Amino acid sequence: MEISKRKKSYPVSSEFKEYLFKYGRHQETIPKIYSDLHRFNEAIQYESPDGSETNWQTVMYKPNEMAELRSRLTSIYVNLKMGGDAQKAKHLDVERIDFGVFGNSRPFRIRIINRYNDNFDHYYVKVADASRVYGLELEHILSPTRINYLVNGGTLIEEHIAGLPGNVFLKDLQKREDLHAVRVAKEFVKFNERCFVRLLGDMRSVNYVVDMTPDFEEVQYRVRPIDFDQQSYEGNRKIYLAQFFADNFPIVDMVMNLLNQETIEQYQKEERTLISRRYRSAERRVGELLDLMSKEQLSTPEKTKQLNQDLAEHYQTNIFKNADTMGKIVRTHIEYLLGLS
Template sequence: MYQKELTENIRPSRKKPIFPVNEKLRQYLIRHGREIRLPATYSDLRHFTYSTPILDKNGKYSLWEKVSYDMREWNYLRESLVCIYAILKTEGDLSFVDHLDVAGIDFCVFGNSQPFRIRIVNKFNENHDHYYIKQADASRIYGLELEHILSPNRITYFTNHNTLVEEHIPGIPGDIFAEHFLQKPSTNAVRFAKEFVKFNERCFIRLLGDMRSYNFVVNITPDIDEDSQYRIRAIDFDQQSYEGRKNLYRPQFFKENAAFVELVLKHLNTESIAQYQAEERTLMTFRLISSRYRIKELLDNMNRDNISTPVKIDQLRIELADHFQNIAYLRQKNMGEILRLQLKQSLRKSLYVLPRNRTRFDD
């Protein structure tokens, strides 16, 4: 189960297209309080006059550029971006905005959604926070919703037509954690290995792809036994139910995650891995049952939406049918139907524990 991944080198699609938000998904976002009117849009931020490359602490290009605007644009954007921050953090309570300001705006042309990173500063104590404004992409929105519903993490985001606003997800980037923290004596290797197994299971069950180390972060929480617990959180949701290869939905198969896989092989046996996978499936089932009407509505929208290509859909259903030895995958027509069957296939044993709820999800 955790053997082949050390030698396989897989790569997601180099550039994923932006899929528009259709009217059904828009109505879903309105019903659940995600679609709101914002004072500035993604297109407003594109009106910058010039940009300057941002270098990391080692003097290398960081893929981000600091953008600048003429004074007229800047004055409008400063006020609007502080208001958007208030919408994210205090449900639009503007009584706090007088001591907030925009410290800078960065742009990343590398990402699929070409995001802007907004840096907000508290003028009283100079504390900084960030949030992101991106192009609204249907597959990314499905990914955010599935993360909010099925993972242990809550996600704050809003849409406004073709604009997507996301909170900053704090944590240590996975590649930085692997380089600087993984081998520290203070790191509990067994607990982190357990968390990686559970994270790997979550991604595969809900078909979240491209979880290379720099697309997730690690949160470290001190525990009562003077040790630490770990939580891996996805921060990139562009590859929700898009790719055709099933292994692109399994973090264990990326060479960027090889150090984490080696840790699992070193500290966990087959029985422990199976136990932690079962634990995660059970927790996902509880979350699914408690939000069964919302997840059904979301999957119904995905069934009518286009968030991948026919070639990738065909490849994924064939590979999953072979993986699970279940020909029902071959009858699925789109990514929404494949994901619905994937949830049933993976969580079936736990779903059967609560039979009265099972039929509601099956409808």
């Protein structure tokens, strides 16, 4: 499947900004820092703790620039985590800045350290692309887990989402002695459904994490997306189904071997029911969001038309005939699958 390597970035509109402000997502106290972070004068390849190469570079700055960035970056962390109480930040410092040389977001990963106990945390600085922010907001409202992010101007701040990277999880899938294969298969079906309902695409294994929580008898699994660049952008329906990406085939094989069709449909129905309950509990907010999204051009006319036709053919329905924006397609698709229309 072909995915745009450099998708067009759409600015956050004034109306969307008002929505974000209303729900505490837009904060003018957040420094507009993304472009300033590009002023690094040296970069070295970042290796993972096991020595593997990554798509990240650790970047360095001149001392005077780093001094300026340090105060701004710690203040961002305080806003994101503590609501802006600067008195709580005196013991915090920036230990490392990494630059991601991949994808559309080209993010900076900021490592914040507590000087009292050497505990650390991360957050990300990205371009505030409107489709990406819509994706984050839909995730926050409709998914089982909340997500923490802030926007100011063209700068987007995202909290780190903890979990084992999907590609790492799948690499050692068959070697895991503690693996509960049926539960993994079940969660992948539900994750696949969550993404498809709200049309979040490009869920290759590098774009999600697996959160494993020990339970009183077995381990519980939760798959969470960490990349929202492809929120309703591409025209191919299959891009919104994680099952069609080659690097997910090991877990797809597990699903096909362990779950029959009736069970798969049961898990899909379970997930749609849960999404529907979240939708109804936040009906005013999600309604405002989809109203705004429906007015905006978040993809090319060609891709919008292609997805419209692809979904209409898939479901053998004409309900998408008036959906001339990606936002309208998302709303129609959610309402159709959840039985809300």
